[in-house]
């Protein structure tokens with residue numbers, strides 16, 4: 001069956017917050033240390049300790065927001081250990097992730113410097129599980145108070161005269177698990193107490209994010225919205241794509257079609273999760289004041305053979321690229337409520353953008369999807385009707401095509417398409433309503449004839465975007481195109 005997509009170019013369904021293209025970097029394995037921070041004395045070229053190659057690659061993604069320092073690490077992190085002269089900083093054990101020494105060389109100043117170098121907004125996650133209200137209050141005061149106070153004076157003594165601007169602040173992480181094993185009503189009360197002291201200093205306005213549910217724990221969302229909804233700006237949600245489940249986990253490469261199919265099915269489940277969490281939020285907050293913050297998502301596979309199991313280092317293939325594209329389409333569809341999403345994680349951990357090995361660096365297929373899709377950031381999502389056939393394996397089926405369309409401020413249209421079937425190309429007829437004249441069409445495609453294709457340090461460009469040659473005809477009413485099997489395509493229409 002051919003796929004027909006109807007796009008109403010003059011009907012917006014909402015703005016796609018650029019924060020949906022957010023990232024997450026935790027003190028986990030080689031994400032911060034080695035992946036981002038190498039120190040000022042490193043032979044790897046760096047800017048104030050941050051490696052230049054990674055910096056440049058990340059700048060090219062126009063990262064809107066970066067979450068730090070965790071994750072599970074956040075509820076064990078005591079920020080005062082990470083300020084002042086580096087050689088005097090406390091060395092601690094990263095108990096959650098590999099039991100390695102954390103020397104605290106990358107702390108508040110280094111993180112906020114990274115954000116300034118990237119031109120990205122910081123999203124800091126505070127410690128509820130093992131921290132105190134005072135510690136959290138003082139952290140916000142240290143970063144944002146412009147005046148005379150013990151914390152502001154300390155910041156100045158550490159070399160930063162002016163406060164930073166900090167909007168996004170998370171009050172704990174996964175407090176149903178590694179963040180304290182709390183029950184929802186208990187956490188709701190803890191959230192209410194902790195957030196009271198997360199102050200707005202001067203003109204800085206903090207957007208407070210409550211720790212949210214694990215996947216389909218709808219009771220968590222219900223309780224938080226009922227008991228604490230009035231005290232939050234955002235509520236988080238975590239869901240990973242884990243073929244085989246957490247007990248088993250499957251390898252990141254060397255998979256068969258059954259694992260490919262299962263991965264696509266699991267990625268598509270994000271739509272159901274958001275729909276159901278949204279329905280609960282809508283009951284308590286019909287005006288949609290509270291944003292849904294999907295601040296951890298992505299694939300979770302077995303670690304690469306021979307690597308520390310606590311470091312969560314995995315390869316990234318064309319399959320991950322499709323997973324990313326599918327997630328973005330879901331987030332676009334729910335842009336009325338989804339204000340932010342943060343993929344886990346930026347470098348060397350889980351579904352990473354970048355892998356490093358010593359001085360070497362490579363860009364993953366997921367990186368390329370973030371780069372291709374950045375045109376959707378802050379664009380108007382367009383109403384779209386999709387009529388597609390199935391991709392079937394055995395007795396299970398999923399839609400073959402996923403699509404999303406948006407309009408930039410200057411009127412340019414961007415239409416992204418995913419063909420989930422690794423064996424069949426897809427003939428697509430795109431009908432455009434509300435366009436004046438015949439558009440000029442260009443496109444890029446990310447694909448490969450091997451669904452296991454991935455980039456390695458010896459062959460870093462196996463999977464990379466190419467010019468899309470599949471457009472067959474263009475008229476004032478639309479266009480027709482053929483998508484290769486297992487592909488992500490972005491079409492740009494100028495009229």
Ligand code: AHR
Nearest residue numbers: 070071072073173174344
């Ligand atoms: O991203 C890895 C871990 O997954 C995070 O630390 C935690 O929040 C989640 O369970």
